[in-house]
Amino acid sequence: MTQSQTLPPFDGRAYARRLTTAPGVYRMFDTDDAVLYVGKAASLRHRVASYFTRSVQSARIAAMVAQIARIEVIATRTASEALVLENQLIKSLKPRYNVLLRDDKSYPYIVLTQETWPRIAFHRGPRRLTGRYFGPYPSVGAVRETLNLMQKLFRLRTCEDSVFRNRSRPCLQHQIGRCSAPCVGFIEPRRYDDSVRQAGLFLEGRSDVLTKELGGGMEQASAALAFEEAARLRDLIAAIRNVQARQYVDGEAVEMDVLACGISQGVACVLLLAFRNGMNYGTRAFFPKLNGATGEDEVLTAFVTQYYSEQSPPREIVLSHALDDRELLEAALSEQAGRKVELKANVRGDRARYLDLAKRNAVLTLAQQIGSSASQRARVESLQELLGMNAPPKRMECFDISHTMGEATVASCVVFDAEGPVRGQYRRYNISDITPGDDYAAVRQALERRFRGAEVGEEARLQTTGLRADERPSAVREDRVAILPDVLLIDGGQGQLAQAMDVLRELGVHAVELVGVAKGEQRRAGDETLIRPDGSTLRPGAESPALQLIQQLRDEAHRFAITGHRGRRQKARDTSSLEDIPGIGPRRRASLLRHFGGLIGVKNAGVEEIARVGGIDAALAARIYAALHGSSESGRPSQQEHAR
Numbered sequence: 163m164t165q166s167q168t169l170p171p172f173d174g175r176a177y178a179r180r181l182t183t184a185p186g187v188y189r190m191f192d193t194d195d196a197v198l199y200v201g202k203a204a205s206l207r208h209r210v211a212s213y214f215t216r217s218v219q220s221a222r223i224a225a226m227v228a229q230i231a232r233i234e235v236i237a238t239r240t241a242s243e244a245l246v247l248e249n250q251l252i253k254s255l256k257p258r259y260n261v262l263l264r265d266d267k268s269y270p271y272i273v274l275t276q277e278t279w280p281r282i283a284f285h286r287g288p289r290r291l292t293g294r295y296f297g298p299y300p301s302v303g304a305v306r307e308t309l310n311l312m313q314k315l316f317r318l319r320t321c322e323d324s325v326f327r328n329r330s331r332p333c334l335q336h337q338i339g340r341c342s343a344p345c346v347g348f349i350e351p352r353r354y355d356d357s358v359r360q361a362g363l364f365l366e367g368r369s370d371v372l373t374k375e376l377g378g379g380m381e382q383a384s385a386a387l388a389f390e391e392a393a394r395l396r397d398l399i400a401a402i403r404n405v406q407a408r409q410y411v412d413g414e415a416v417e418m419d420v421l422a423c424g425i426s427q428g429v430a431c432v433l434l435l436a437f438r439n440g441m442n443y444g445t446r447a448f449f450p451k452l453n454g455a456t457g458e459d460e461v462l463t464a465f466v467t468q469y470y471s472e473q474s475p476p477r478e479i480v481l482s483h484a485l486d487d488r489e490l491l492e493a494a495l496s497e498q499a500g501r502k503v504e505l506k507a508n509v510r511g512d513r514a515r516y517l518d519l520a521k522r523n524a525v526l527t528l529a530q531q532i533g534s535s536a537s538q539r540a541r542v543e544s545l546q547e548l549l550g551m552n553a554p555p556k557r558m559e560c561f562d563i564s565h566t567m568g569e570a571t572v573a574s575c576v577v578f579d580a581e582g583p584v585r586g587q588y589r590r591y592n593i594s595d596i597t598p599g600d601d602y603a604a605v606r607q608a609l610e611r612r613f614r615g616a617e618v619g620e621e622a623r624l625q626t627t628g629l630r631a632d633e634r635p636s637a638v639r640e641d642r643v644a645i646l647p648d649v650l651l652i653d654g655g656q657g658q659l660a661q662a663m664d665v666l667r668e669l670g671v672h673a674v675e676l677v678g679v680a681k682g683e684q685r686r687a688g689d690e691t692l693i694r695p696d697g698s699t700l701r702p703g704a705e706s707p708a709l710q711l712i713q714q715l716r717d718e719a720h721r722f723a724i725t726g727h728r729g730r731r732q733k734a735r736d737t738s739s740l741e742d743i744p745g746i747g748p749r750r751r752a753s754l755l756r757h758f759g760g761l762i763g764v765k766n767a768g769v770e771e772i773a774r775v776g777g778i779d780a781a782l783a784a785r786i787y788a789a790l791h792g793s794s795e796s797g798r799p800s801q802q803e804h805a806r
Contacts, residue, residue: 172230178211185244186237187251193231199259202248202467204490206235222454226259241490242497249471261430261464262451269298269473270305272312272365278351279326279344280358282318284309296365298473300436300446308365308443313340315401316361318354321345324763364402373399418513419475421465422482422520423458424528430455431531432465433524435516438476445520447527459483466491466505475499480517481507482524535581542580544707545649548692548700549675555648556580560679560715561608561662562653564723568598570731573608574723577647578715590726605658609665613646646674653716655680659693679716687713740764743789745782753777754786765790 183205190198203209213227238244252260273285275293284305289295299305312318319326319341321333326345335341342349342357363372376399383392420435430450436443448469450461463485470479475495484507485491495503509517539554546554558578565571571593577584591611596603652662659678666674682689688704690713702709740751740761757775758764764772764786773783 172232174214174227174230174233175211177233178207178214181207181210181235182237183207184237185239185241186235187244187247188233188235189251189255189257190226190230191232191234192229195231197255197257198226198229200248200251200255200257202241202244202487202490202494204241204244204493206237210235220456222259222456225454240497241494245467245491245494245498246471249468252468257453259453261453261455261461263448263465263468270302271295271297271299272305272308274318274358274362274365277323279319279354281320281323281326282309282312282316282361283320294362299438299443300434301444304436304443312361312364315364315398316357317342318357318361319344324758328758328763328766373402376402416478417476418478418480420480420513420516420520421462422517422524423462423465424521424524425452425456425458425461426528427532428452429528429532429535430458430461431524431528432461433520433527435520435523436476437516445523447524447531449531459485463487463491466495470495470498475503477501477503479503479505480509480513481505482517482521483507538582538711539580541707541711545711548702548706548708549649549677551648551675554580555675557645557647558649558651558711558715559647560651560653560719561605561612562716562719562723563593563601563604563608564720564727565593565599565604566727566731568600570727571596571598571604572723572726572730573604574719574726575608575612576715576719576722578711578718583718588722590722592726592730601654602657602661605652605654606661606665609662610669613665613669613671646671649675649677651712651715651719652676652678653719654678656693659695663695677712679712690716740786743786745785750775750777 185202185204186206187200187202188206188210189200192198201209210233213223236247238247252262256262269286271285273283273289273291273293273295275281275283275291277292280293284302285291285295297305299308309320313320313335317340320335321329329345332343332346332348333341336343336348342354344351344354360372360376363375376395380392380395380399383389383395416437418437420437422433422435424431424433430452432448432450434446434448436446448465450465452461455461455464462481462483466479466481466485475498479495485505488505488507492503492505495505506513542554545551545558556579560576560578562574563571564574573591573593575589575591577587589612591608593604593607596607650662650666652658655678659676662676662678666672666676676695678693680691680693682691688709690701690709692700692702692709692712694700740746740754746754753775754764754772755761758767767787769780769783769787772778772786773780775783778786
């Protein structure tokens with residue numbers, strides 16, 4: 163007897179009556195204990211009860227409510243805590259009926275580092291640098307444009323510390339008026355710190371405060387007959403006001419995001435148009451996973467909840483559709499930001515014009531996305547026809563090998579599904595214990611590591627192959643080797659293909675379409691020859707959608723392999739020389755590389771400079787210098803030189 167047969171129907175109304183009116187988060191579960199939905203509420207009692215008292219519900223919500231076996235709630239102190247907790251649970255649990263913001267890219271920021279001579283730089287990823295972060299920006303282009311402007315206005319350094327410490331003369335940035343050359347002492351620390359503080363004011367959107375301060379400084383410099391300084395400040399004020407003149411929206415230097423949502427053919431697009439300090443930073447498109455949702459307001463609610471729980475919200479968020487939870491979201495976002503945040507749907511003037519612009523771009527971007535998806539499906543169907551398969555392939559993998567004359571060999575495996583790349587399942591394999599340059603052995607080792615233990619039945623393969631990584635059961639996601647591809651591409655000719663055939667046969671892997679991709683005589687795109695296990699060949703030609711898909715897979719595998727190879731090769735070259743020196747362990751090696759900015763910097767340093775690094779005494783510094791310059795401490799040639 164199943165659990166659904168033994169348990170009585172869930173009485174949602176009775177459960178809701180027992181709940182608190184405090185804010186919090188609720189989770190709905192089905193009879194298999196799978197999470198159906200995660201939501202937030204200003205009042206848990208009222209929100210949960212609404213699911214069981216509404217006379218009119220969408221088909222999606224009605225279907226979800228019919229599956230509820232139990233509900234769990236977590237009360238929070240504030241609406242802001244509920245917003246953060248809801249987002250964390252949605253990301254970790256990926257509930258079946260929640261709209262999911264599928265964007266795994268980290269957002270670009272501008273960072274002003276905190277050090278003796280701070281630098282301004284582009285930043286993406288974990289915030290390991292100590293300093294102030296400004297953003298997020300909707301695109302890398304917006305960051306580059308802002309950095310370009312900041313260099314012109316405030317002339318702060320952008321170079322890495324390893325470059326900054328080793329400069330002996332000003333670089334090109336100083337010569338073209340974009341850096342004040344603190345590396346060689348062309349500017350006093352106090353004046354440079356003023357420039358850093360002024361840049362911070364500008365990035366915070368406090369341009370009026372900045373221009374007032376600069377105006378006062380200009381008057382003081384003029385009174386003190388420091389006319390060159392007064393002229394510099396005058397030009398800086400003029401440049402800032404020139405920027406402001408192009409930035410204002412309805413006469414204000416606004417801090418605002420404009421969000422427009424469109425839905426078509428089961429695909430949603432949320433277009434973000436961002437303004438900071440009144441400056442238009444451009445647009446960015448997001449494509450949330452709908453999970454059955456059909457309303458733009460519901461998609462926008464989910465987007466605002468998930469996006470701004472991790473990003474600092476601006477003062478205004480203009481929306482293409484009104485939200486039912488507007489007051490709750492405003493309260494939560496205001497508490498999170500420490501200032502008032504407004505959500506607006508009915509706007510006039512420039513705001514209405516920008517909202518209309520965002521709506522039109524959302525429609526265009528959505529059409530492009532749908533067209534791209536249709537094109538991808540056409541390529542997949544063409545591949546099915548070319549290979550004579552009974553059904554369109556749902557999972558395709560491609561392997562490639564990269565090395566430099568046998569050094570640092572790396573194999574790559576890229577994964578595509580019917581929608582395109584599944585980057586979360588890309589894999590690299592560091593190849594070892596083979597004859598350098600033996601591509602056949604490299605292919606064999608990579609495939610053995612990929613398919614070892616992949617002895618699953620046809621039924622299990624079909625159940626998992628067509629699902630994206632975020633849709634598979636957790637057990638399947640953790641054991642990726644149990645997922646077999648429908649099509650396996652090997653970049654190479656008959657020799658590489660033969661190795662793949664041997665591996666699959668030895669491991670008992672069946673029902674995989676194996677194809678070798680050999681380049682044409684002149685390595686020209688479109689001339690590729692496809693080799694089948696039975697020895698037959700296909701030359702579909704450049705116009706074939708199937709070959710275009712294969713080329714996309716092959717090129718992505720090549721890019722992924724060569725990136726890994728270069729990283730492995732560089733790591734070996736940076737560390738191997740130091741690893742061979744007695745007395746140099748991982749910590750001292752890391753200290754040396756960090757202090758000098760890499761192995762080249764260590765090689766260019768003298769014994770006295772090396773001895774200044776923490777943990778390195780004079781004797782060890784002499785040994786390091788001798789080892790890196792190919793001589794013993796007494797000046798005689800080293801054993802390595804004799805060997806060469």
